[in-house]
Amino acid sequence: MHTLLDNVPAHAANTDQGAAMPRPVTLINVFEVPEGQREATLAGWERAAAFLSVQPGYLGTALHESLAPDARFRFINVAQWTTPDAFRAAAAAMREQRIFPKIPGLAIHPALYTVIRNAAPEAA
Amino acid sequence: MHTLLDNVPAHAANTDQGAAMPRPVTLINVFEVPEGQREATLAGWERAAAFLSVQPGYLGTALHESLAPDARFRFINVAQWTTPDAFRAAAAAMREQRIFPKIPGLAIHPALYTVIRNAAPEAA
Numbered sequence: 001m002h003t004l005l006d007n008v009p010a011h012a013a014n015t016d017q018g019a020a021m022p023r024p025v026t027l028i029n030v031f032e033v034p035e036g037q038r039e040a041t042l043a044g045w046e047r048a049a050a051f052l053s054v055q056p057g058y059l060g061t062a063l064h065e066s067l068a069p070d071a072r073f074r075f076i077n078v079a080q081w082t083t084p085d086a087f088r089a090a091a092a093a094m095r096e097q098r099i100f101p102k103i104p105g106l107a108i109h110p111a112l113y114t115v116i117r118n119a120a121p122e123a124a
Numbered sequence: 125m126h127t128l129l130d131n132v133p134a135h136a137a138n139t140d141q142g143a144a145m146p147r148p149v150t151l152i153n154v155f156e157v158p159e160g161q162r163e164a165t166l167a168g169w170e171r172a173a174a175f176l177s178v179q180p181g182y183l184g185t186a187l188h189e190s191l192a193p194d195a196r197f198r199f200i201n202v203a204q205w206t207t208p209d210a211f212r213a214a215a216a217a218m219r220e221q222r223i224f225p226k227i228p229g230l231a232i233h234p235a236l237y238t239v240i241r242n243a244a245p246e247a248a
Contacts, residue, residue, distance in 0.1 A: 026188055028200050030154060049243045058245050064150060064237035067208065071235040076152050078202065084191065111195040113188035119173045121182050 024059055024080045026113045027087055031075035034105030038074060044101045045077065051099045052079070057086020084112050148183055148204045150237045151211055155199035158229035162198060168225050169201065175223045176203070181210020208236055 033041050045063055052058055061079035081087040091110075094100065157165050169187055176182055185203035205211040215234075218224065 025191065028188060028197075030197060030200075046241070049241065053243050053246045060245060061241075061243045062239045063241040064152060065240045067149065067236045067238065072233050073152075073154060073235065076154075076200075076237060109196050111197065112191045113200060114191065115186045116189045117170070117173065117185075117187040119177050119185045121184060122177045 023114070024082055025084050025087065026115065027061075027077070027079040027081060027110060028113050029075075029077040029079070029108060029110040030073050031077070032072065032107040032109075033074035034103075037103050037106060038069075040101070040103050041075060041106055044103060045075065048094060048100050051094055051097070052090055055086070055090035055093065057082040058090065081112075087112060147238070148206055149208050149211065150239065151201070151203040151205060151234060152237050153201040153203070153232060153234040154197050155201070156196065156231040156233075157198035158227075161227050161230060162193075164225070164227050165199060165230055168227060169199065172218060172224050175218055175221070176214050179210070179214035179217065181206040182214065205236075211236065 031041060049061060049063075052061070059080035059082060061077060064076045064078065066074050079087075081090075155165060173185060173187075176185070183204035183206060185201060188200045188202065190198050203211075205214075
């Protein structure tokens, strides 16, 4: 079983660690997939993931698909990178090499995030 | 629009695996936060998280904030639940008790997800 929280390093949280190591950042990419373009989008994601997985600073990714086929955001990709600059360099290289295909009507919203709150279950 | 977790489809189902154990599902909640409403939204999230963290089936949550204050989705919450039904029951209880405050202009897009692809780093 793969769940997202498995992939989020504990130190991805926005904790105060003095002179600690640089903290990884999380790239979250939200996909608005037009009807009929699920497979093309998934193929594009796989092509991008293969490219990114060999770039410096890449730590891993998990592609989420909505249970409901008509969810507003059919795919949400959550990836870890060592630093914002590592991600930006990889993304620029990917754009330059036109790795991700043009898909009519597809809207993609990527941004970098940090975890600012964690909440574990508590006894009722 | 102001109410958390309204849009999760009723037909979402825990998928495949025959007679195996149910797999946890991931709730991803995407927040479009209007300017000036970051703190109110965060306070609402904390109130919701406190409520949800004592509900049956809750496994944990991580609230992500964008590094850029002007990102389209300022907050993205990623939570784990044992089953879709456990989440839906908790969300219904939360709505009924009006846990999440009304925040002008806030748009929230929750949906249930499963991870369909994982990619670890590979040697270049």
